[in-house]
Amino acid sequence: METLKPTPSPTLKRLPKYLEILHNLRETGVEEVSSMTIAKSLGLDSVQVRKDIELTGILGKPKIGYNVVSLIHSIRTFLNWDNMSDAMLVGAGNLGSAFIGYSNFKKYGLNIVAAFDIDEAKIGKEYYGIQVLNVNKLSDLTSRMKVHIGILTVPGDKAQEVAEMMIEGGIRAIWNFAPVQLKVPENIYVENTHLSSYISQIKRRLKENIYNEELLLK
Amino acid sequence: METLKPTPSPTLKRLPKYLEILHNLRETGVEEVSSMTIAKSLGLDSVQVRKDIELTGILGKPKIGYNVVSLIHSIRTFLNWDNMSDAMLVGAGNLGSAFIGYSNFKKYGLNIVAAFDIDEAKIGKEYYGIQVLNVNKLSDLTSRMKVHIGILTVPGDKAQEVAEMMIEGGIRAIWNFAPVQLKVPENIYVENTHLSSYISQIKRRLKENIYNEELLLK
DNA sequence: TAGATTGTTAATCGATTAACAATC
């Protein structure tokens, strides 16, 4: 069996955007699409689009382009969106409880099967049909249900502790929203979504832009 | 006046992580810190840390390192976290309404001053002391209050329309959570947080990893 | 002074973009 070469992160981030466009095209009955069409809608280079698509293992036809339906299928398979992946969510605060009801997750093949919290006040509450359980059941339930993805929406000071419980239960990928650097074994994949990083970018870009605009007014 | 050279995105994403560590150090009474200490806690290269810090305009002392309090101040000023930035939020669904109450935003200098929705059923509701207004008031209120940041948490099919209302009202940076490529004038900064991109990464990495592990078992 | 750490210049690496031959 061949080792799967890691796909560049930028590619993995772009592929869902292609899907978005392809779904629209399919709905309007378009059957073939060129890399240039996709590139233009996203403001990208067409070579980049072709290289990304190539990685998913589909071949286009010179002069014609790619078959829309086949391309959708190829990308979805590559991203494993066709198979639902179960996930445990820990931290039923306002962010966490919002995620429980966020219907788009299912669209992307992510299914939250259970939610947990440390806070007695939250345990027993139900959001969108999912009951919040005591976090002391996390590890056991994770291994019994063979869940491999954990969504971490607890406050920073509990994040490391909870991550370790997740790993003990057999979690292999953690989607971390806590503003903390998790220390995990190297076979565990951590995807950090630090909202502070985005806010940094927005606020700094605005600052940079302000001066540039004043400069233009001279 | 000098034009502000755009800071590399990777740097802007790392700086908040340094702050997190520096705050912890300050709490435990540490006064000086070396680039290596910061680098180690985050699994980074110390040169990278020094270069990032240099961009914020502070100087360290050979043999000693950086003064923790000064460094915190320098990074916060650079990221403009000391000044509160007002933001309008449009789309009071489960994600949007969660953000209204998400206390960390204030910590990062982002203050949601008003929330809007198209849906009559949501208009008038109140979340964490903020009332949801009719989106037809968005543009007018934005320009009267001189708000420059918009948070977009509407469904994909309304996103472009709402983005245009934001821009009409004077919004200059849009934090977009809708799974859509926004078409905006080039002086408008769009920060995309497409949750689908993260899920792609997680699901694909897990797939890549599965095969690698099976390989190891041989 | 000697050693540790900074700041800076040079080398490397990975991803993007350009050039172009292959082909429907």
Added chain:
DNA sequence: TAGATTGTTAATCGATTAACAATC
């Protein structure tokens, strides 16, 4: 056939990492 578009090899670009002189 001619033209458009793919797939691939080479060049460029930006960010990371390595090397090292300056200095407290």
